[in-house]
Amino acid sequence: xxxxxxxxxxxxxxxxxxxxxxxxxxxxxxxxxxxxxxxxxxxxxxxxxxxxxxxxxxxxxxxxxxxxxxxxxxxxxxxxxxxxxxxxxxxxxxxxxxxxxxxxxxxxxxxxxxxxxxxxxxxxxxxxxxxxxxxxxxxxxxxxxxxxxxxxxxxxxxxxxxxxxxxxxxxxxxxxxxxxxxxxxxxxxxxxxxxxxxxxxxxxxxxxxxxxxxxxxxxxxxxxxxxxxxxxxxxxxxxxxxxxxxxxxxxxxxxxxxxxxxxxxxxxxxxxxxxxxxxxxxxxxxxxxxxxxxxxxxxxxxxxxxxxxxxxxxxxxxxxxxxxxxxxxxxxxxxxxxxxxxxxxxxxxxxxxxxxxxxxxxxxxxxxxxxxxxxxxxxxxxxxxxxxxxxxxxxxxxxxxxxxxxxxxxxxxxxxxxxxxxxxxxxxxxxxxxxxxxxxxxxxxxxxxxxxxxxxxxxxxxxxxxxxxxxxxxxxxxxxxxxxxxxxxxxxxxxxxxxxxxxxxxxxxxxxxxxxxxxxxxxxxxxxxxxxxxxxxxxxxxxxxxxxxxxxxxxxxxxxxxxxxxxxxxxxxxxxxxxxxxxxxxxxxxxxxxxxxxxxxxxxxxxxxxxxxxxxxxxxxxxxxxxxxxxxxxxxxxxxxxxxxxxxxxxxxxxxxxxxx
Amino acid sequence: xxxxxxxxxxxxxxxxxxxxxxxxxxxxxxxxxxxxxxxxxxxxxxxxxxxxxxxxxxxxxxxxxxxxxxxxxxxxxxxxxxxxxxxxxxxxxxxxxxxxxxxxxxxxxxxxxxxxxxxxxxxxxxxxxxxxxxxxxxxxxxxxxxxxxxxxxxxxxxxxxxxxxxxxxxxxxxxxxxxxxxxxxxxxxxxxxxxxxxxxxxxxxxxxxxxxxxxxxxxxxxxxxxxxxxxxxxxxxxxxxxxxxxxxxxxxxxxxxxxxxxx
Numbered sequence: 010x011x012x013x014x015x016x017x018x019x020x021x022x023x024x025x026x027x028x029x030x031x032x033x034x035x036x037x038x039x040x041x042x043x044x045x046x047x048x049x050x051x052x053x054x055x056x057x058x059x060x061x062x063x064x065x066x067x068x069x070x071x072x073x074x075x076x077x078x079x080x081x082x083x084x085x086x087x088x089x090x091x092x093x094x095x096x097x098x099x100x101x102x103x104x105x106x107x108x109x110x111x112x113x114x115x116x117x118x119x120x121x122x123x124x125x126x127x128x129x130x131x132x133x134x135x136x137x138x139x140x141x142x143x144x145x146x147x148x149x150x151x152x153x154x155x156x157x158x159x160x161x162x163x164x165x166x167x168x169x170x171x172x173x174x175x176x177x178x179x180x181x182x183x184x185x186x187x188x189x190x191x192x193x194x195x196x197x198x199x200x201x202x203x204x205x206x207x208x209x210x211x212x213x214x215x216x217x218x219x220x221x222x223x224x225x226x227x228x229x230x231x232x233x234x235x236x237x238x239x240x241x242x243x244x245x246x247x248x249x250x251x252x253x254x255x256x257x258x259x260x261x262x263x264x265x266x267x268x269x270x271x272x273x274x275x276x277x278x279x280x281x282x283x284x285x286x287x288x289x290x291x292x293x294x295x296x297x298x299x300x301x302x303x304x305x306x307x308x309x310x311x312x313x314x315x316x317x318x319x320x321x322x323x324x325x326x327x328x329x330x331x332x333x334x335x336x337x338x339x340x341x342x343x344x345x346x347x348x349x350x351x352x353x354x355x356x357x358x359x360x361x362x363x364x365x366x367x368x369x370x371x372x373x374x375x376x377x378x379x380x381x382x383x384x385x386x387x388x389x390x391x392x393x394x395x396x397x398x399x400x401x402x403x404x405x406x407x408x409x410x411x412x413x414x415x416x417x418x419x420x421x422x423x424x425x426x427x428x429x430x431x432x433x434x435x436x437x438x439x440x441x442x443x444x445x446x447x448x449x450x451x452x453x454x455x456x457x458x459x460x461x462x463x464x465x466x467x468x469x470x471x472x473x474x475x476x477x478x479x480x481x482x483x484x485x486x487x488x489x490x491x492x493x494x495x496x497x498x499x500x501x502x503x504x505x506x507x508x509x510x511x512x513x514x515x516x517x518x519x520x521x522x523x524x525x526x527x528x529x530x531x532x533x534x535x536x537x538x539x540x541x542x543x544x545x546x547x548x549x550x551x552x553x554x555x556x557x558x559x560x561x562x563x564x565x566x567x568x569x570x571x572x573x574x575x576x577x578x579x580x581x582x583x584x585x586x587x588x589x590x591x592x593x594x595x596x597x598x599x600x601x602x603x604x605x606x607x608x609x610x611x612x613x614x615x616x617x618x619x620x621x622x623x624x625x626x627x628x629x630x631x632x633x634x635x636x637x638x639x640x641x642x643x644x645x646x647x648x649x650x651x652x653x654x655x656x657x658x659x660x661x662x663x664x665x666x667x668x669x670x
Numbered sequence: 671x672x673x674x675x676x677x678x679x680x681x682x683x684x685x686x687x688x689x690x691x692x693x694x695x696x697x698x699x700x701x702x703x704x705x706x707x708x709x710x711x712x713x714x715x716x717x718x719x720x721x722x723x724x725x726x727x728x729x730x731x732x733x734x735x736x737x738x739x740x741x742x743x744x745x746x747x748x749x750x751x752x753x754x755x756x757x758x759x760x761x762x763x764x765x766x767x768x769x770x771x772x773x774x775x776x777x778x779x780x781x782x783x784x785x786x787x788x789x790x791x792x793x794x795x796x797x798x799x800x801x802x803x804x805x806x807x808x809x810x811x812x813x814x815x816x817x818x819x820x821x822x823x824x825x826x827x828x829x830x831x832x833x834x835x836x837x838x839x840x841x842x843x844x845x846x847x848x849x850x851x852x853x854x855x856x857x858x859x860x861x862x863x864x865x866x867x868x869x870x871x872x873x874x875x876x877x878x879x880x881x882x883x884x885x886x887x888x889x890x891x892x893x894x895x896x897x898x899x900x901x902x903x904x905x906x907x908x909x910x911x912x913x914x915x916x917x918x919x920x921x922x923x924x925x926x927x928x929x930x931x932x933x
Contacts, residue, residue: 179767179827182725182759183781183834184751194769366849367819485713514712514876519920541849544879544922571924585854586924587879593706593886593902594861597854 025269028262036083045073047080047233056249066251068241077233078255084228085235086263088149089214093207095153100160105199107161108168109191119165125158134217138226148227152217159206164199171195208271212264235260327396328502328535329378330354334390334404336370336377344387348374349559349608351390352634354645355503355552360529360536362546362567364582365556370608372507374556375539378403379419379505380411394418395502417447420496424508426488430480436491437476440464443498460494467494468524486517490524497528504528504536510545522548544586547571552646555579558615559608561634565648575637575650577620614653626653671870672701672724672838677733679723693719694894696733701838701870706860708881708902709874710917711891717874718762720891721842724872725759726750737838755785758831762843764823768815774801774826775811781833800829804859821852828856835867842874857884879921882906890914 023030035042044063050070057067065074107118137151168191171177180190219236221227228234235256242252336348348370355361363371376382378392380403392403394414401414415421423429430439440460441450450456457476464472467490480488489509496504506525510518526549528534540546546553547567554564555578563576574580584598602619611617617627634651680692694716701707711717722728724735726742735742737757745753761767768777778797782788788796801808804825815823824844831839841860845853861884864871875881881888882902889899890911898911909915 175761175763175766176769178722178727179759179761179830180769180780180784181727182754182757183784183830184754185780185784186751189784194771197771366851367821515878515922516712516916516920518922541851542922543850544924547924548922582851583924585851587854587857587877587883588924590903590906591883593882593884594865595883596858596861597883599855599858600851 022270022273025273026266028266029270032082032259032263033086035079036086039076039079039083043073043076043079045076047072047077048231056245058249059251065255066249068238068252069245069249074251074255077238078235078259080233081235081238081256082259084145084232085215085218088145088152088218088228089211091149092152092156092214093210095149096157096210097160097203097207099153100157101164101196101200101203103157104161104164104166105168105191105196108165108170108199109172109187109195111169111172115165115169118161122158122162122165125155126162128155130155130217131220134221135226138221143226143229145228148218148221151221152214156210156214159210160203163202163206164196167199167202168195171198205271208267208269209264211267212260215260215263326357327354328357328394329537330391330393331374331378332391334374334377334388334392336373336382336389337387338383339385345607346609347559347607348377351554351556351559351561352645353554353561353564355535355537356646357502357535358529358533359551360525360538360549362538362540362550362553363556364540364543364546364553366541369556370559371539371541371556375505375507375537376421379415379421380406380408381415381421416443416501417499418502420493420499420501420504422489422492422496422504422506422509424511426485426492426512427480429492430488432480435477435479436464436483439491440476440494440498443495447499449498449500459498463494463497464491466497466528467491468520469494484517485513486521489513489521493524493528500532502535504534505539506536507539508541509538511540511542518545519548525549542586543571543582555582558606558610560615560651562616562652563648563650564634565646565650569648575648576616576652577622578616579650581619614651622654624653671703671705671738672699672872673734673736674699674720674724675734675736677720677723677730677735679719679728679730692894694723697891697894697896698733699872699889699896699899701872703837703870704864704868705887706864706871706873706885708885708888709872709891710876710878710881710888712876715891716894717876717891718842721759721840721872721874724840725757726754755834756837757840758834758836758838759840759842760824760828760831760844762846764820764827764847765815767827768823768830770815773812773814774806774818777815777826778830778833781830785834787834796833800833803832803863804829805855820847821849821856824848824856828859832863832867835869837869839869839871840874841871843876844873845880846875846877853880860884877921878906878917879923890917 050072051067052071054067054071055069057063057071059066063073063075065078067073068077103118104122107115133155134151137154138147141147141150177190177194180194216236218227219234219239222230222234222237223240228237230237238256239253239260242249242256245252331354332352334348334351335346337344337346339345351374353361353363353374363375365371373382373386377386377388378394382388388404390404394401394403395418403414406414430436437457437460440463441456444450444456444459444463449459460476461472464475469475469487469490475483475487475491480491483491509525510521513521522545525536525538529536538546538550550567552565553567553570554561555570555576556562557578563570563574563579570579571583574583578600581598581600585600587597600619606615608615611628612631613629614620614627614632617623620627630653632651632653634649636647637650637652675698677697678692678695680694682691697720699707699709709717709720719728723730724742726735726745729743737753740753742753742757769780772780775794775797778800779793782793782796787793797811798808801811806822806825806829810818810822815826818826824847828844839860845856848856857880860871860873863869873881873885878888885902887900888902888905889896890905890913891897892913898905898909898914905914906918909918
């Protein structure tokens with residue numbers, strides 16, 4: 010699959026470079042395929058239009074234009090290639106070395122580069138040729154002297170940026186020497202932008218060669234050369250179009266091809282941006298219904314919640330009610346689901362935790378109702394915020410309606426507070442903006458008073474001081490509190506927190522968990538907390554939904570799920586939590602295999618391949634999310650588990666809760 | 671295996687015999703062969719600087735670091751590079767420590783190339799072995815770090831560190847970025863490898879829970895100093911320093927019984 014895709018990419022790369030390759034081949038073969046000698050003219054046959062004898066006509070001296078074009082390719086491209094090879098090699102090597110060594114070498118080389126870049130290139134070339142005389146070698150030398158500097162500058166910047174990167178430390182620890190680090194790990198990434206620049210440079214060099222040739226300083230006149238042909242044909246633009254157009258088209262084609270090629274090479278396997286413009290991506294509209302084939306191959310393992318079950322759950326205080334939520338992304342020709350048929354709800358003053366491994370779809374499921382996913386994502390199902398008159402269906406909202414919900418009725422806290430906050434704005438400015446957006450602001454002083462109140466609410470001890478500080482001046486825990494203050498600006502009914510404490514130290518984490526619990530208790534807020542850590546969740550949540558492979562596999566009240574887990578996956582997660590007091594070297598009980606694929610990649614239970622209790626039916630028969638004990642009410646917030654062992658085999662229930670897993 | 675004696679280090683050079691910005695002060699710590707020593711502390715306490723000093727990436731302003739009786743900071747050039755085979759490090763952020771342009775297989779073969787071990791075929795076999803060792807699917811061999819999950823990236827980083835069969839492994843928050851379930855398998859893996867290969871391991875973390883089930887001894891670090899060290903059981907059950915007690919109280923555990931609040 011990847012091989013075929015790689016092959017196709019290469020075919021396309023070759024296709025893009027066709028004009029360049031074509032002219033290179035033609036140039037090499039010019040002596041063989043050219044119909045006439047490009048330098049020998051027949052004055053009686055001057056300025057003939059294209060004819061079978063002269064496919065591109067003849068010039069004012071009666072020389073065959075086609076032959077001149079072919080020989081021109083040879084000269085133009087040879088000189089250009091030589092200049093590029095020298096400039097690229099010398100420039101990249103000098104720049105990479107300066108960037109890696111740093112210190113005075115770097116400062117000296119940088120100054121030299123600055124000087125060379127600021128010199129007018131043509132003047133340098135004229136000076137060199139003036140001293141050394143005309144001729145192809147001197148032309149190459151002159152143009153190389155002028156064009157190496159940008160490559161050195163690019164390579165230097167690139168390498169200097171990577172010099173202190175941890176991956177170089179890692180290589181040094183492996184024992185890699187300087188030569189290997191520069192040659193294998195710094196030059197290739199530095200070379201990529203240089204190649205892109207080189208492609209744009211091709212046109213410049215082709216034109217410079219032509220200009221210098223015209224001035225009598227480059228390729229001597231009887232020899233054909235594109236730029237020279239262009240300039241010679243200029244006086245006859247009106248009368249003899251065939252003189253100037255072919256070299257013009259050739260130069261354009263070569264420059265364009267070189268540009269595309271450079272971009273493709275630089276982007277590796279990714280699609281270069283300019284190609285995307287040329288060939289728009291063939292994609293489905295984001296909210297298109299699922300393609301037929303996906304629907305056909307997808308069995309719906311989670312039995313649709315019976316409508317009466319959905320209705321009889323305590324609807325009066327459910328702040329968020331999500332039913333049958335699915336999220337899919339474009340994948341190849343079709344769409345691939347990452348969240349399938351999830352139903353969850355969270356009531357006022359309660360915290361629901363979505364727990365699962367990375368890639369399980371827990372974050373996607375939590376953010377999907379609020380339109381916070383990639384624009385390519387297609388969300389289906391239902392998600393109702395609020396109750397009674399204030400109830401709003403969140404799926405398929407227009408952007409305008411969304412703005413009236415997000416930040417007002419729903420606050421979101423992300424994991425990485427450093428990247429969420431703008432480094433150039435103070436914490437106060439961030440919160441002020443949120444306050445004004447929700448319409449609670451007024452005069453600057455009024456807004457700031459609200460801001461300080463919010464910061465205090467988020468547990469920041471000196472709000473006035475914190476408001477004046479920038480994100481980098483705060484610790485991770487304080488930034489996370491600032492984010493919470495922003496989320497609280499609209500006095501939301503619901504707070505969604507995506508791994509709010511994962512990047513923090515344990516002591517800071519403990520304080521934040523206390524804060525979240527306090528906000529729930531004091532403000533009666535509902536919260537959805539996404540976490541991979543059951544231990545963290547156990548300090549905070551009221552109910553838990555365990556997510557595996559894009560589906561909820563077990564959900565219910567926290568105490569029940571943690572003390573009496575039904576699903577083997579939940580048990581596996583619990584076993585993975587370190588237990589203080591265990592003897593050093595005690596092995597964790599782990600689940601075999603790797604974290605799951607998407608919800609539609611297996612016929613039966615997604616966990617079957619890792620499950621210690623797997624039965625033959627598990628592989629083919631999808632389990633439904635239902636009460637582990639027969640006869641329990643089919644409520645969304647009751648303890649439910651998606652495992653085939655129940656309720657058809659209740660006899661095993663007793664053994665199950667104590668038996669090893 | 672590893673002896674850290676009276677090490678101080680800092681940044682920004684030295685003035686009047688003191689570091690301009692002292693990060694660690696007078697740290698003394700030993701790791702025996704086949705022993706896992708946990709170093710616990712919060713971010714900014716100097717754990718990572720200590721790791722850089724131990725591996726020779728950062729020069730201490732006082733004290734000495736000896737690995738297998740050899741002073742790491744007295745070595746230069748080729749001798750240093752050869753010595754580095756014995757000390758490997760697993761970094762906190764695997765995404766930043768893997769070369770972004772190398773595939774998994776290339777990254778794992780890199781140390782073998784550097785030390786000119788084996789030929790193409792034996793390297794390829796070794797790479798497959800390493801991938802199997804850390805539980806990587808053979809299919810991911812041709813992917814680049816950007817196409818891997820965090821857990822997979824860290825497995826690659828661990829496999830690369832183990833490629834040279836080091837005698838000392840420094841782990842700097844190796845599981846902090848991982849899911850709990852993945853963390854458990856990685857910790858088991860480290861335990862197994864330690865038993866098999868008998869390397870000493872300095873395991874740096876902010877999470878006492880992680881270390882308490884893994885380490886033979888624990889050292890608690892605060893503001894660049896080690897405030898308490900001893901056998902894991904003693905430190906976690908009878909902490910003497912108030913800071914250790916604070917850390918223990920903050921550590922999330924599964925003891926649901928003690929939770930007052932439930933639904």
